[in-house]
Amino acid sequence: xxxxxxxxxxxxxxxxxxxxxxxxxxxxxxxxxxxxxxxxxxxxxxxxxxxxxxxxxxxxxxxxxxxxxxxxxxxxxxxxxxxxxxxxxxxxxxxxxxxxxxxxxxxxxxxxxxxxxxxxxxxxxxxxxxxxxxxxxxxxxxxxxxxxxxxxxxxxxxxxxxxxxxxxxxxxxxxxxxxxxxxxxxxxxxxxxxxxxxxxxxxxxxxxxxxxxxxxxxxxxxxxxxxxxxxxxxxxxxxxxxxxxxxxxxxxxxxxxxxxxxxxxxxxxxxxxxxxxxxxxxxxxxxxxxxxxxxxxxxxxxxxxxxxxxxxxxxxxxxxxxxxxxxxxxxxxxxxxxxxxxxxxxxxxxxxxxxxxxxxxxxxxxxxxxxxxxxxxxxxxxxxxxxxxxxxxxxxxxxxxxxxxxxxxxxxxxxxxxxxxxxxxxxxxxxxxxxxxxxxxxxxxxxxxxxxxxxxxxxxxxxxxxxxxxxxxxxxxxxxxxxxxxxxxxxxxxxxxxxxxxxxxxxxxxxxxxxxxxxxxxxxxxxxxxxxxxxxxxxxxxx
Amino acid sequence: xxxxxxxxxxxxxxxxxxxxxxxxxxxxxxxxxxxxxxxxxxxxxxxxxxxxxxxxxxxxxxxxxxxxxxxxxxxxxxxxxxxxxxxxxxxxxxxxxxxxxxxxxxxxxxxxxxxxxxxxxxxxxxxxxxxxxxxxxxxxxxxxxxxxxxxxxxxxxxxxxxxxxxxxxxxxxxxxxxxxxxxxxxxxxxxxxxxxxxxxxxxxxxxxxxxxxxxxxxxxxxxxxxxxxxxxxxxxxxxxxxxxxxxxxxxxxxxxxxxxxxxxxxxxxxxxxxxxxxxxxxxxxxxxxxxxxxxxxxxxxxxxxxxxxxxxxxxxxxxxxxxxxxxxxxxxx
Numbered sequence: 001x002x003x004x005x006x007x008x009x010x011x012x013x014x015x016x017x018x019x020x021x022x023x024x025x026x027x028x029x030x031x032x033x034x035x036x037x038x039x040x041x042x043x044x045x046x047x048x049x050x051x052x053x054x055x056x057x058x059x060x061x062x063x064x065x066x067x068x069x070x071x072x073x074x075x076x077x078x079x080x081x082x083x084x085x086x087x088x089x090x091x092x093x094x095x096x097x098x099x100x101x102x103x104x105x106x107x108x109x110x111x112x113x114x115x116x117x118x119x120x121x122x123x124x125x126x127x128x129x130x131x132x133x134x135x136x137x138x139x140x141x142x143x144x145x146x147x148x149x150x151x152x153x154x155x156x157x158x159x160x161x162x163x164x165x166x167x168x169x170x171x172x173x174x175x176x177x178x179x180x181x182x183x184x185x186x187x188x189x190x191x192x193x194x195x196x197x198x199x200x201x202x203x204x205x206x207x208x209x210x211x212x213x214x215x216x217x218x219x220x221x222x223x224x225x226x227x228x229x230x231x232x233x234x235x236x237x238x239x240x241x242x243x244x245x246x247x248x249x250x251x252x253x254x255x256x257x258x259x260x261x262x263x264x265x266x267x268x269x270x271x272x273x274x275x276x277x278x279x280x281x282x283x284x285x286x287x288x289x290x291x292x293x294x295x296x297x298x299x300x301x302x303x304x305x306x307x308x309x310x311x312x313x314x315x316x317x318x319x320x321x322x323x324x325x326x327x328x329x330x331x332x333x334x335x336x337x338x339x340x341x342x343x344x345x346x347x348x349x350x351x352x353x354x355x356x357x358x359x360x361x362x363x364x365x366x367x368x369x370x371x372x373x374x375x376x377x378x379x380x381x382x383x384x385x386x387x388x389x390x391x392x393x394x395x396x397x398x399x400x401x402x403x404x405x406x407x408x409x410x411x412x413x414x415x416x417x418x419x420x421x422x423x424x425x426x427x428x429x430x431x432x433x434x435x436x437x438x439x440x441x442x443x444x445x446x447x448x449x450x451x452x453x454x455x456x457x458x459x460x461x462x463x464x465x466x467x468x469x470x471x472x473x474x475x476x477x478x479x480x481x482x483x484x485x486x487x488x489x490x491x492x493x494x495x496x497x498x499x500x501x502x503x504x505x506x507x508x509x510x511x512x513x514x515x516x517x518x519x520x521x522x523x524x525x526x527x528x529x530x531x532x533x534x535x536x537x538x539x540x541x542x543x
Numbered sequence: 544x545x546x547x548x549x550x551x552x553x554x555x556x557x558x559x560x561x562x563x564x565x566x567x568x569x570x571x572x573x574x575x576x577x578x579x580x581x582x583x584x585x586x587x588x589x590x591x592x593x594x595x596x597x598x599x600x601x602x603x604x605x606x607x608x609x610x611x612x613x614x615x616x617x618x619x620x621x622x623x624x625x626x627x628x629x630x631x632x633x634x635x636x637x638x639x640x641x642x643x644x645x646x647x648x649x650x651x652x653x654x655x656x657x658x659x660x661x662x663x664x665x666x667x668x669x670x671x672x673x674x675x676x677x678x679x680x681x682x683x684x685x686x687x688x689x690x691x692x693x694x695x696x697x698x699x700x701x702x703x704x705x706x707x708x709x710x711x712x713x714x715x716x717x718x719x720x721x722x723x724x725x726x727x728x729x730x731x732x733x734x735x736x737x738x739x740x741x742x743x744x745x746x747x748x749x750x751x752x753x754x755x756x757x758x759x760x761x762x763x764x765x766x767x768x769x770x771x772x773x774x775x776x777x778x779x780x781x782x783x784x785x786x787x788x789x790x791x792x793x794x795x796x797x798x799x800x801x802x803x804x805x806x807x808x809x810x811x812x813x814x815x816x817x818x819x820x821x822x823x824x825x826x827x828x829x830x831x832x833x834x835x836x837x838x839x840x841x842x843x844x845x846x847x848x849x850x851x852x853x854x855x856x857x858x859x860x861x862x863x864x865x866x867x868x869x870x871x872x873x874x875x876x
Contacts, residue, residue: 067731072728072729072730072731072732073728076725076727076728076730143727143728144725145725147725149685149686149724149725151684151685151686151702152685152686152725152726152727155685156651156684156685156727157727240701240702240703240704241702241703241832241833243815245703246686246701246702246703247701280591280600281593281598281599281600282600282603283602283603283604283605285603285604285605285606286604286605286606286609286610287604287605288605289605289610310632311688311697311698311699312686312699312701313698313699313701313704313706316632316633316636319632320629320632323625323628323629323632324622324625327621327622327624327625328621330617330621331614331617331618331621334613334617335610335613335614337580338580338609338613339605339610341580341583341584341587342605342606342609344583344584344587344588344591345587345591345603346591346600346601346603347587347591347600348591348593348594348598348599348600349587349588349591349592349593350592350593351588351592359584359588362580362581362584363577363580363581363584366576366577366580366581367573367577370569370572370573370576370577371573373569373572373573373621373624374566374569376621376624376625376628377565377569377624377625377627377628377631378628378629378631378632379561379562379565379627379628379629379630379631379632379634379635380562380565380566380569380628380631381628382562382632382635382695382696382697382698383562383692383695383696383697385697385723386688386690386697386723386724386725387723447550450551450552450566451549451550451551451552451692452552452690452692452693452719452721454690454721454722454723454731455725456725456730456731457730457731458730458731459731459732460731461719463548463549466548467548534602535599535600536599536600536601536602536603537599537602538599539597539599542596
């Protein structure tokens with residue numbers, strides 16, 4: 001049941017941002033936010049498959065209890081690179097720098113972001129950071145885990161800590177600049193009539209994300225500088241023999257890295273609001289509550305870092321306060337899930353691939369969120385802390401949540417980005433494969449964690465093998481699930497049916513311009529006269 | 544227990560059931576809400592599937608009543624979970640005053656343990672069933688984490704200060720001991736076993752150790768070798784404070800600040816004595832940072848803690864006065 005009319009000859013002759021100019025220079029020196037989004041898309045996809053490659057090696061090693069495939073030193077470097085690449089170079093930029101970059105100006109009816117050159121600069125900074133971090137692998141790798149805990153990272157590790165850290169330090173500025181660009185654009189460049197409460201929830205989510213990017217990332221930069229100084233010159237900030245405190249590093253690190261989780265998930269939540277609303281043809285239920293819950297998460301997210309330190313020697317009273325705050329941050333997330341579910345009520349629901357991803361997101365994010373309650377509960381966290389329970393929990397949020405939302409969004413806006421439709425049947429199939437593969441990979445890890453299997457173990461007791469084999473089997477299915485969209489997305493660039501300006505019959509300014517949009521986005525500045533998501537008020541033509 | 548295909552860990556300590564009850568409660572909450580949400584999504588998706596390309600659904604925008612409902616109910620539930628989790632946590636935190644102390648030192652990549660009576664172990668910990676045991680732990684190098692899944696207890700082991708956990712084994716057997724905080728190349732090899740024994744078997748095992756070399760006896764000879772006794776005299780005539788009975792007391796520092804003399808205070812006062820000097824004394828004591836290793840430090844502490852208020856000489860195996868509360872609460876810098 002396709003919602004678009006059968007295409008005739010799939011050849012596009014109109015001028016748009018993709019065919020406005022040709023050649024490598026026209027891409028590498030572009031200041032068009034849409035082209036920069038595609039530069040990011042290519043780069044983060046490379047990093048995703050590189051990070052995935054390390055995940056494959058990790059899962060293969062864990063197929064047997066003995067550490068028999070690679071040396072423990074190599075294994076430690078593999079999970080470190082898996083973490084650094086996936087978090088810093090894929091998850092953090094994925095949705096904001098690709099879909100956000102492409103869509104924020106379109107959704108607010110602007111011709112570009114506020115600072116197009118800074119936007120290009122942020123991509124170059126990101127690439128520079130990526131190259132530096134990859135250099136650390138080539139010259140010998142880094143084995144501290146992506147968390148870089150002192151004093152292991154500052155004194156004891158014989159690997160390339162400073163190189164890897166420098167890469168992350170540099171990449172952080174890219175994130176800050178993207179956030180800055182979004183905030184200024186959303187404040188100053190909205191089309192006439194586009195008031196704050198007429199903004200799509202995707203924009204609200206990106207606004208909240210941008211605040212975190214700008215306020216939290218500098219703390220990561222400071223932390224890395226301190227770590228490098230400690231490692232290079234033994235200045236004694238983290239070394240107890242010199243009067244320092246190794247746990248201080250953990251406070252500083254999580255002061256960024258916990259809010260960073262919200263940098264990863266909030267934009268995904270923004271996507272889900274768009275998808276659920278469009279494919280059920282309904283107003284988003286409780287628009288204001290979803291909008292403000294994004295801001296609530298952004299603010300509360302700064303106050304919960306101590307829940308990573310419940311067994312780190314932090315005082316019991318600090319533990320109590322961080323525990324109660326962590327429970328509070330669960331509430332705005334719950335509000336969102338209930339509102340998305342209620343949006344479906346009495347809707348007109350269709351099951352195109354983006355909607356399947358949205359359904360998958362709700363289920364997996366719900367489990368990820370609920371298992372977060374186990375970890376926020378002090379007495380229970382003592383047992384499951386640093387076990388596979390934690391690994392499973394954060395993969396449910398980051399992969400089950402963020403990656404599902406990202407793929408849902410990629411399918412939804414693919415026709416806008418490329419002017420072509422992806423093959424619907426294959427897309428639904430791969431959404432299902434990913435959902436099943438994901439659950440088979442990570443559900444057994446909850447059980448492993450409660451049994452007590454610690455994370456970052458190269459070898460493990462034999463009674464844990466069955467569950468590890470299940471997880472590895474799931475990971476291979478998941479891997480196939482990710483390869484299928486890679487193939488058909490490329491295929492569709494040439495053979496996909498031509499997409500009209502609005503193949504889904506969706507509201508939102510981005511659907512009012514042609515697909516792909518012209519370089520200047522809109523032939524004339526759009527004027528907004530209606531509330532967002534007015535699907536139930538008038539029929540929106542599929543064109 | 545070291546084979547087969549378990550889905551649930553053994554309950555081998557007095558905490559295990561408390562932690563597991565909270566776990567089951569949370570599993571029930573998770574099952575309820577996941578089923579509720581998944582059920583509603585599937586039901587709505589089928590019930591309200593698109594039947595015609597031109598249908599216009601009812602324009603529902605929201606409901607403040609519902610929003611209040613699904614804000615307040617989760618808020619109540621999470622506060623219940625918080626209180627329950629905090630209760631279990633605080634009971635894990637407060638060691639009973641009669642808990643037997645065992646000193647633990649973590650280093651890349653092994654666990655070294657000392658019993659007061661003199662037995663020393665590597666990667667193995669023997670404990671009696673039915674008695675409270677308090678581990679006083681420190682690291683020689685990086686951060687480790689002492690984890691016994693069957694007991695549901697875990698605490699990071701830090702360089703530069705003591706952390707502690709306590710437990711009471713309830714079932715004889717052998718249980719996994721893991722390092723849970725990533726500590727470098729052979730992290731996954733920093734494992735061992737905990738052997739919980741019936742008290743009589745435990746006494747027999749303990750008696751196999753070097754009786755004349757209890758921790759307090761070793762501490763006492765260190766105390767003399769370092770000439771600590773020239774200043775810390777029991778008659779109050781020395782240049783340093785009298786140590787007899789000082790453990791567990793609240794004392795005033797030169798700065799006017801009050802501190803409780805606990806393991807971490809004693810540790811700091813040996814390694815870097817100038818940082819917190821007792822009121823009325825001069826900062827003349829040399830720093831022992833780098834001169835005593837973790838195990839020797841533990842022996843010195845065991846000796847100092849064994850010094851009862853008046854007596855100067857005591858049998859080496861006298862039970863020490865334990866801390867009224869866990870060290871960790873007071874050790875926050």
